[in-house]
Amino acid sequence: MEYTVHQLAKLSGVSGRTLRYYDEIGLLKPARMSSSGYRIYGGKEVDLLQQILFYRELDVSLEEITKIIHHPDFDLVPALQQHIQKLQDKHARLEQIISTVQKTIESKGGGISMSDHEKFEGFKQKMIDENEEKYGKEVRDKYGDQLMDDSNAKMMGLSEADYVRMNDIEKSFISELKKAYETGDPASAEAQKAVDLHRKWLAFTWPKYSKEAHAGLADMYVSDERFTAYYDQHIKGLTVFLRDAIYVYAGK
Amino acid sequence: MEYTVHQLAKLSGVSGRTLRYYDEIGLLKPARMSSSGYRIYGGKEVDLLQQILFYRELDVSLEEITKIIHHPDFDLVPALQQHIQKLQDKHARLEQIISTVQKTIESKGGGISMSDHEKFEGFKQKMIDENEEKYGKEVRDKYGDQLMDDSNAKMMGLSEADYVRMNDIEKSFISELKKAYETGDPASAEAQKAVDLHRKWLAFTWPKYSKEAHAGLADMYVSDERFTAYYDQHIKGLTVFLRDAIYVYAGK
DNA sequence: ATAAGGCTTTACGCAACGTGAAGGTCAATA
DNA sequence: TATTGACCTTCACGTTGCGTAAAGCCTTAT
Incomplete structure (x- = not known):
């Protein structure tokens, strides 16, 4: 039996366009062309099409299917x-x-606002991944695997209520920090109060606090443009000020 | 803080092209343009981009995201x-x-050849679906839900070994049918032997055999172009011959 | 002053077709 | 026989979310 495009299309459930496309990319060529230029398919092509559709069902790309179909030793x-x-x-x-x-x-x-939630769920894993990627090696070398793993675990275990509180604390921290910046003195009471909030904020994701890690983080803030951008978004130079305040806090 | 494309790109992890594209489709417009035509983004845009990336992570289309972001009452x-x-x-x-x-x-x-396997796994569910869609209502009306459900269940439960045997039997059946066709007589011994093989073949998927259903299936073969095409692939007119032979076998 | 590196717009390419447009072919009917 | 109407053909653009040049202006550093 021989079929034209439309006949084979109806038979197999695909569209005529699809068959022409398969011809075009060399996936399924008609058995022959009629004198008037029509595509004519035979029984062999029907079988081939069945196989093609099988792999297509499996989400295999047409390029892969072409290899599979046309190279028996594939x-x-x-x-x-x-x-x-x-x-x-x-x-x-x-x-x-x-x-x-x-x-x-x-x-x-x-009661959690959408924007909080977005920030929370959407970026939690991403934060961990990026964190791991950028600082993982450094932190693991410096403080051991345990700390890093614990930190990641803690991050994943954060409840949304915690997250809201964490956000509140961060807001207070930022506002305190801005006030402190006015004093111009990283050792001022205001600055140290801000850093203390920062410490509380860190407690949400840090399994164990240490002054060394805190000071290390301050260095990261300054050297990583994403953090710099984040803090300097409020006031230019805030990141460096924060680092210095943390240095004082950590006794470095 | 203000950012050019590349700065925001590095900050957020997306490419500059992406930001220009988002501008182009109206998803994220820069805060303003510099005198020299550069795109300048501000803190608000950073936040917006965060939200955009959140939804993008969730596989939401940019078109949907546009609606979500720009219509607060969405x-x-x-x-x-x-x-x-x-x-x-x-x-x-x-x-x-x-x-x-x-x-x-x-x-x-x-030991099962690839092509057998393909035909088996890939099309089993599809066959059931199509079967259900095309004949489900008719069969359910005529013979009750139980038969149809049982048939589907039996089809799903087919082991691959069964499938191989089923295929063997079908091959014998086709070859017998072709021989029988030569005689020209649907009532000939050859034809009836072929129909008997057909019956055995059916037994793999039919939970209960009945002559009425067998004859009904013969009608379907003739009226459905996919079946007609399948049998007439070997010899033109074979489908009608098969139907007549089944009629005789079923005493219709 | 010149080179390096950023920025701009324009535009093709990707996967797997859908959807016309413009025009030839074939079978059946008025 | 001429004309429908239903096929067939080859372009060729649209889809989604950008990547990747190309060609040219802007800015900054040397």
Whole structure:
């Protein structure tokens, strides 16, 4: 039996455009062309199309399918294993996303404002990842794996109520810090009060406090442009002022 | 603090191109343009970008994000609920795909040929779905829900070994049918032997055999172009011949 | 003054087709 | 036989979220 595009299309459930496209990219060529230039497909092509659709169902790209179909000695198993890896990654990521969206929806019923919630759920993991990436090695070298792992765990375990309190404290901290900046003295009472709030704020994510780590963090603030940008957003030079105040606080 | 594209890009982790694109589609416009035409972003834009990236992480389309961000009274919860639905569908589908790919890989170790396996795993559920869609109502009306459900269940429970045997039987059936066609007589011994093989083949997916259902299936074969195409692929007119032979077999 | 590095707009490319547009072909009917 | 109407063909643009040049202006440092 022979089929034109539309016939094969109806037979297989794909569109005519799809078949022309498959012809175009060399995935499925018609058996022959009629005298008037029509595409004519035969039984062999029907079978091939079945196989193509099978792999397509599995989310394999048409490029991969082309290799699979047209090279009988194609190394299928490793390719599929790699493919399954990607699928599983996607799967895990979706799971995470779904849970985040669910929490986001729930939070709309509760007292936590949307923007808080966004900042909370959306960036928690990201913060940990970035933290790990940028400072992980340094911190692990300096203070050991335990501290870093504990810190990450604590971050993940943060409740939303905690998060709200943490945010409140940070706001107080920023406002105190700005006031302190006016004095121009990192050792002033105002500055030290601000740093104390900073310490409390850190307590939410730090499993164990140490003056050395606090001072180390101050260095990071100054050297990392994202932190600098964040603090200098309020007043230019605030980051350096904060570092100096922490130095005093930590007795460095 | 003010930022140029590249500065904000580094700060937030996205590319400059992305920021220009967001400007272009009206998702995130710079606070102002410098005298020389540079994009200048402020603290407000930094916050907005954070929110944008949050939703982007959740696989929300930029179009949706635009609505969410720029219309404070946007009805977020139903939108997110709808979104979560899509995510869950994707998630479930991925699960199914992963399992199929896994089985596909496993089968490469066993004795079942790839092509058999493809046909088996990939189309089993699809067959059921299509079956249900096309004939479900008719069959359920005629023979009751139980038969249809049982049939679907039996199909899903088919082992691969069964599937191989099923395929063998179908091959014999086709070859017998072709021989029978030569005789031109649907009542010939050859034709009836073929129909008997057809019956055995059916037994793999039919929970209970009945002559009425068999004859009904023959009608479907003739009226459905996919079946017609399938059988007429071998010899034109074979479908009608098969129907007539089944009629005789079923005493209709 | 010149080079380096930032910025700009313009525009093609990616995946897998959907959706016309403009025009040829084929079978059946008035 | 001429004309529908239903096919078929080849362009070619639109989709999503940017990556990646290309060509040229702006700014800063040497």
